[in-house]
Structure formats: structure tokens, C-alpha cells
Amino acid sequence: MSVAPPPTVTLGDRFARELAEMAVPWRAAEAPEPRLLVLNEPLAAELGLDPDWLRNPEGLGLLVGTVVPSGAAPVAQAYAGHQFGGFVPRLGDGRALLLGELVDSGGQLHDLHLKGSGRTPFARGGDGLAAVGPMLREYVVSEAMHALGIPTTRSLAVVATGGLVRRETLLPGAVLARVASSHLRVGSFQYARATGDVDLLRRLADFAISRHHAAAADAEQPYLAFFESVVAVQASLVAQWMLVGFVHGVMNTDNMTISGETIDYGPCAFMDAFDPATVYSSIDQGGRYAYGNQPLLAEWNLARLAEAMLPLFADEDEAAVATAVEALGGFRPQYNAAWSAGMRAKLGLPHGLDDAVTQALFEELLGLLEKDHVDLTSFFRGLGAAARGDVEPTRNLFLDLAGIDGWLERWRALGPDADAMDRVNPVYIPRNHLVEEALTAATEGDLDPLQRLLDAVTRPYDERPGLERYAAPAPQDFGTYRTFCGT
Ligand code: AMP
Numbered sequence: 362m363s364v365a366p367p368p369t370v371t372l373g374d375r376f377a378r379e380l381a382e383m384a385v386p387w388r389a390a391e392a393p394e395p396r397l398l399v400l401n402e403p404l405a406a407e408l409g410l411d412p413d414w415l416r417n418p419e420g421l422g423l424l425v426g427t428v429v430p431s432g433a434a435p436v437a438q439a440y441a442g443h444q445f446g447g448f449v450p451r452l453g454d455g456r457a458l459l460l461g462e463l464v465d466s467g468g469q470l471h472d473l474h475l476k477g478s479g480r481t482p483f484a485r486g487g488d489g490l491a492a493v494g495p496m497l498r499e500y501v502v503s504e505a506m507h508a509l510g511i512p513t514t515r516s517l518a519v520v521a522t523g524g525l526v527r528r529e530t531l532l533p534g535a536v537l538a539r540v541a542s543s544h545l546r547v548g549s550f551q552y553a554r555a556t557g558d559v560d561l562l563r564r565l566a567d568f569a570i571s572r573h574h575a576a577a578a579d580a581e582q583p584y585l586a587f588f589e590s591v592v593a594v595q596a597s598l599v600a601q602w603m604l605v606g607f608v609h610g611v612m613n614t615d616n617m618t619i620s621g622e623t624i625d626y627g628p629c630a631f632m633d634a635f636d637p638a639t640v641y642s643s644i645d646q647g648g649r650y651a652y653g654n655q656p657l658l659a660e661w662n663l664a665r666l667a668e669a670m671l672p673l674f675a676d677e678d679e680a681a682v683a684t685a686v687e688a689l690g691g692f693r694p695q696y697n698a699a700w701s702a703g704m705r706a707k708l709g710l711p712h713g714l715d716d717a718v719t720q721a722l723f724e725e726l727l728g729l730l731e732k733d734h735v736d737l738t739s740f741f742r743g744l745g746a747a748a749r750g751d752v753e754p755t756r757n758l759f760l761d762l763a764g765i766d767g768w769l770e771r772w773r774a775l776g777p778d779a780d781a782m783d784r785v786n787p788v789y790i791p792r793n794h795l796v797e798e799a800l801t802a803a804t805e806g807d808l809d810p811l812q813r814l815l816d817a818v819t820r821p822y823d824e825r826p827g828l829e830r831y832a833a834p835a836p837q838d839f840g841t842y843r844t845f846c847g848t
């Protein structure tokens with residue numbers, strides 16, 4: 362029998378050391394019988410983690426937090442947050458742990474973080490646990506986002522704990538091991554600000570600059586330059602969500618990163634029929650986080666970040682506010698530019714067209730898609746065929762044939778590049794009915810549907826025979842889709 366090599370995993374404790382006021386040393390709960398459900402081998406390799414070692418009992422222990430490499434200092438992170446507009450000064454990791462920082466093969470730092478690893482001092486009324494279904498859901502959707510080229514936290518593994526969690530019924534419990542360029546959130550800054558300790562706020566900003574927006578350190582006003590960088594990455598991120606029809610579902614300020622990565626896949630879902638009012642989350646009754654509101658809400662969250670950072674912008678309140686308002690003004694033009702560039706690419710349009718012409722084309726198209734409840738993903742992918750001359754599949758998606766015919770004629774006259782379109786319009790997204798099917802099967806012990814779905818959505822642009830059902834919209838009887846937070 363071969364002996365397992367000693368763990369070579371080195372986890373840094375930079376956050377725990379440099380921002381100790383925001384880090385509560387903590388350990389994961391015991392997992393009665395850990396069983397690996399899914400492991401992201403390519404990601405493990407990038408991080409210098411041996412997949413075979415991760416599969417053995419010690420490796421599984423790392424993935425559920427019960428084996429802590431020497432020198433590591435796992436912590437629950439403190440953060441605040443506006444939840445549906447209401448400020449909560451102390452949220453923090455109620456069921457999560459930052460195990461530490463890993464250095465990848467390119468020298469880049471990443472957080473290794475667990476979700477569902479037991480109650481922490483931030484748990485309030487929660488049980489600190491997570492069920493298999495929601496953790497696999499984060500795994501599938503985050504890996505699909507990554508494959509689509511959209512910045513996101515990554516998923517390394519989901520391990521069933523062998524324990525049960527009580528939700529509406531008893532469900533198998535699991536821990537998700539996730540990787541992010543950091544877990545700093547808008548809510549982290551709100552927490553530091555709420556303590557009244559400006560030195561802590563400054564150290565947090567310095568930490569965030571060095572980890573994410575290093576160029577800001579050399580600017581004339583580093584904290585302002587840092588804030589502008591966060592505005593820029595979030596404007597770009599939300600534009601990319603909008604272009605693929607992603608609805609985050611719970612854009613509270615504690616769920617918005619400083620790095621510009623998508624984080625916290627709770628009630629998220631991909632929109633099928635195009636409708637700006639689309640909401641999936643069962644608790645979002647007012648539609649605050651509806652698809653069409655996401656850019657506005659991102660801007661609102663960035664205003665909360667600016668508020669938290671005011672003491673770093675200027676000594677005088679008035680000057681600080683004026684600086685913040687001006688910097689925040691950069692969001693809309695940057696969002697619009699990113700979205701328009703993305704739409705031009707999705708429509709295969711050449712560079713150098715008159716903006717007024719393309720904007721009119723975009724607006725008219727969105728009106729037609731909304732009016733006829735057209736499936737967004739099928740439409741854009743099918744449009745590649747239309748650019749090659751086969752317009753019937755596209756026409757068949759619409760009731761208003763005169764409307765789409767007129768639009769297609771104007772669009773085709775601009776000379777769209779079909780091959781370029783196929784590189785940016787996905788065939789496969791994690792469609793809600795397929796995600797539910799895979800999670801239900803996995804909860805009952807059958808992991809095959811999950812693997813097949815992962816195969817499809819991790820190569821989203823590469824159309825493959827045999828995967829037709831992964832490209833098709835939900836059957837009519839799938840009904841209204843509802844998603845849930847914090848499960
Ligand atoms: P979320 O909406 O998932 O981003 O979570 C909001 C807050 O609730 C965070 O502070 C979480 O750590 C906490 N939370 C969510 N679910 C649980 C749970 N089952 N046990 C303890 N804390 C939780």
C-alpha cells in the first residue's frame with residue numbers, strides 16, 4: 362500500500378493577521394462521514410493542489426475544514442451589509458470560513474473558503490449548515506459563469522458531510538470549497554466604517570488595493586483611484602450579467618465584491634424569456650433585484666461603498682462627498698459602454714458603426730424580444746445561422762413577423778460576422794429546469810445528470826451533437842420558477 366504524501370498545502374493568514382479586527386479565529390464543525398460529490402480537477406491543478414491527495418481522507422478533511430494545514434489560521438470574516446435596503450451592521454460569515462490564502466502557479470493569491478462548515482459567532486439564528494442541492498447549485502452556476510468568461514468566485518469541490526440538515530424536510534448536508542481572488546465585499550468596508558476606527562478602514566483599503574487594484578497605489582489619490590477601479594470592475598461585471606440574462610437575485614451590499622467577481626450564488630438564475638421584470642427569488646417580493654434593476658442596484662451599492670470610504674477621500678465632509686459623487690458618476694457611462702460593446706459583439710457587428718444606428722437597433726430588438734417572450738439564449742445563438750442566411754429558425758421564435766423581418770433586414774445590411782457571433786453567444790447555459798433536475802438527482806444519490814450538465818455548461822460555446830436538450834428552453838409544463846436564499 363502506498364503511503365499518502367504529507368500535505369504540502371500552504372495557506373497564508375494575511376487577512377487574519379492584517380485585519381484581525383475583522384477576523385474571528387474559528388474551526389469547522391466535524392463532518393460525520395465526508396464523501397466527495399464533485400471535484401474541480403483543473404482548478405485544483407491551477408492552485409497546485411494534487412487532485413489525488415484531495416480525494417484521500419486527509420484531502421477531504423481539508424475540503425470540509427476539519428484538517429487544518431500547519432500555519433493556517435481559519436477565520437470567520439466580519440462584514441456588514443444593506444439587505445434589501447436595510448442596514449445590518451454585523452452580518453459576517455455565519456456558516457462559512459476563510460481557511461487562508463493560496464498562491465497559484467502564476468504567483469497570484471486566492472482565498473480558500475468553505476461554506477456550510479458549521480455555526481460561527483455570526484450565525485445568529487442559523488444552523489451554520491448547507492444542503493447538498495444549494496452547494497451543488499453554486500458549483501454548477503459559478504463554473505458556468507467562469508466558462509462564459511464572466512468574473513466569478515470558483516468552485517473547487519462539494520463534499521457531502523454525512524450529516525443531515527433540517528430545512529422544510531431533512532436533507533443531506535454538504536460543504537462547498539470555493540476560491541476567490543478575495544472575499545472582500547462592499548459590506549466589509551461598511552463594517553470597518555461602522556466601527557468608527559478610521560485606521561482600520563485605511564488598512565482595509567490598503568489591503569484591498571494591494572490585492573486587487575494595485576495600480577491605485579501609485580495614483581495621486583490612491584483611495585479615490587481604488588474606488589474608481591471598483592466602480593469600473595462592477596460596471597463591467599453587471600454589463601456581462603445583463604448580456605447573458607443572469608439574475609443574481611440578492612445583490613445586497615454584503616454580496617458585492619471589491620474584486621469585481623460574482624459572489625454568493627443563492628437565489629440566482631438565468632432568465633429564459635426576455636423580460637426586464639424577471640425575478641426568481643421567493644423573498645424578493647418587491648422585485649428590488651429584478652433583472653432590469655441590476656445596473657441601478659449595482660450603482661446604489663457602490664454609493665454605499667463611497668459613503669463608507671468618505672473619511673479616506675478628504676478631511677472635509679463636503680469635499681469628500683463631492684469627490685464621491687463625481688467618481689460614482691463614472692458608473693453609468695462605463696456600464697453603457699460595456700453593455701453596448703457586448704451587444705455589438707453578440708450581433709456580430711463591425712466596428713465603426715454610427716452609435717445612433719446601433720443603439721436604435723438594440724432598443725428595437727429588446728422591445729421585440731420582450732413583446733413575444735423570446736428565449737434570450739436561443740435567440741442570440743440562432744442569430745448566427747440567420748447571419749449565414751438561414752433566418753427561419755429565428756423568425757419562428759416570434760409572433761410579430763413583420764417586426765422581426767424589418768429588424769433582421771436592417772441588421773443583415775450591416776454585415777454581421779456569424780463566426781464571431783458563435784464565439785460570444787453561448788449554446789449552453791445552466792437552464793433552470795436542468796439545474797433542478799441535476800440537483801434533485803444528486804440529492805437522491807445519482808450524480809450523472811450533474812456531470813452531464815457540467816460537461817455542457819463548462820464548454821458553453823462549443824455546440825455538440827447529443828446535447829440538444831441542454832440547448833433547449835424549459836418545457837411548457839416547467840411553470841414559474843422560484844429560488845430560495847440561504848439554504
Ligand atoms: P446570504 O444571503 O446567503 O448572503 O447570507 C446572509 C447572511 O446570513 C450571511 O451573514 C450568512 O453567513 C448568514 N447565513 C445564511 N445562511 C445561514 C445559516 N444556515 N446559518 C448561519 N448563517 C447563515
Ligand code: MG
Binds near residue numbers: 615616625
Ligand atoms: Mg452572502
